[in-house]
Amino acid sequence: MRVFNCDHCGHLVFFDSVRCLHCGSELAFLPDQMSMAALTPAPQDGPDLWRRRGRRGTSEYSGRLYRMCRHHTNLQACNFAVPANDFADLCVSCRQTRVLPDLSDASNLRRWKQVEAAKRQLFYTLARLGLEPVPGTAGPVFEFLADLPGGPPVITGHLGGTITLNVAEADDEERARRRIALGEPYRTLIGHLRHESGHFYWDQLVRDGGQLEGFRAVFGDERADYGAALNAHYARGMDLGDWAARHVSAYAASHPWEDWAETWAHYLHMIDLLETAASYQTGVTVPDPNSPARHHVTDPFAVPRPLFQDMVRQWVPLTLMLNSLNRSLGQDDAYPFALSSGAMVKLRFVHDLVQAQFQRRAPQGGSQG
Incomplete structure (x- = not known):
């Protein structure tokens, strides 16, 4: 940002x-x-x-x-x-939210405000990528709900263009409890929204964009039984095998749809963090392990078609510096991931689809970066 x-x-x-x-x-x-x-x-x-x-x-x-x-x-x-x-x-952001929790409850009001703030951040990144808003096209719609006494729990997820999120995720204590219970290294509101938006854009860019064959070659066949795959994933508990060689997270290994959504969310993490770092280039440089010179982080939106290899070259030293800064303050790593070559292939697939969409929507005759 x-x-x-x-x-x-x-x-x-x-x-x-x-x-x-x-x-x-x-x-x-x-x-x-x-x-x-x-x-x-x-x-x-x-x-x-x-x-x-x-x-x-x-x-x-x-x-x-x-x-x-x-x-x-x-x-x-x-x-x-x-x-x-x-x-x-x-x-344009608030009107995408179709259902709100009971805002007469002060706790729900506080949680909902935090969720909407994260959604505006998502809106900004998607709009900068040319994915929304576009006249004549519809983005995802959102339902932000709270658990009701005696009722079934609200499950965060995506279905048919609607993203549902349990506003309890806005509570740090509850989010930490769920993260630990599920063995996750990272769990945030913006991470949830980026992940669920990935399911929406899978429908738009892959299924309806004629990219199923290419997707299956990289991520696997999404026609595999989804429910059975998730049940098998959770049944394994913490024994998740060698997922890191091909995926950005353990959950990504559960099913090709989740692999895509996790990879999509990670790509948006990269875009947002690189833009933030570029905004603060006032003499601060990031060591580039591929060059004896020190490397300035550049804005991924500065050119119409940022090269993926340039993003990656900046990403690795930037996240090392980010984690080192956190450790110097006695905090856990802000970026608890290590991207393998297999995960990079999938991130490149997402990048190419997003950039192709950007080019289709950009005004004709513009410069090509």
């Missing part, structure tokens, strides 16, 4: 910021422009409308008008803005 600067004063701000701490400007993310903006009220143009502020010392304002997402106005739960000519009261 890149960092941003306040339109008005130029001070550093972040993707989830709602106010510039330096100049006091109201801030909102503009999905139609994929940028953070300092806004000023425009009551002369209509109730609850805002304009983009100009640089300090100027009187220039953008002609484009916005309103704040209703979840910001009513619940302080969103920092996305809606173009004034879009008559929806929810932003």
Whole structure:
């Protein structure tokens, strides 16, 4: 996730910021422009409308008008803005959520806000990759639910374009309990959403994109009995065999669908972390084991078609540095993975599909990186 600067004063701000701490400007993310903006009220143009502020010392304002997402106005739960000519009261991210938990419960409200924040981060990365939003196409829809007393537990998963997530995953203690019980090295809200979005985009890019033959050659045949495969996976307990030679995680070894979803999530991890590192290139360099020179991390979105080998060359030393920083503070590794050559082949498959989709949706005549 890149960092941003306040339109008005130029001070550093972040993707989830709602106010510039330096100049006091109201801030909102503009999905139609994929940028953070300092806004000023425009009551002369209509109730609850805002304009983009100009640089300090100027009187220039953008002609484009916005309103704040209703979840910001009513619940302080969103920092996305809606173009004034879009008559929806929810932003493009919030309107993807079809079912909410009971928000009169303060715990559910807190959890839901955390889940929506992770979903906006997912939205940003997918939009930057050209996967959404695209006029005339639909992204996934979401149902965020809480367990009810005496009822069946809410199971996180994907079915037919709908991603369901149990909001209990927003509680650190509960998430840690489940991670330990399942023998997982990593479990986060953004990781869940990236994984489940992988199932959605498997339908879009592989099944409906004419890529089944290539997918099966790399990941295996998804027609294998899914339920039986998962039962066998959990029956093995911690004795999961030599999964690391071909997969990004132990769970990826359970079935080709889960292999794809885990690999997809990992690819989004790579994209987001590389973009974050590139945003902070103010003299910080990452040692490149393949070169005697020190290597600057570059933004994976800086060119229309980032080369996968360039991403990998930056990824390995970057994650080593990330883990070393965590260890210096007495924390566990932030990136508890080691990618094998077999896993890299699968990540490359995901990369090529995403980049092909990006090129199909990009304006014709643009430069090719």
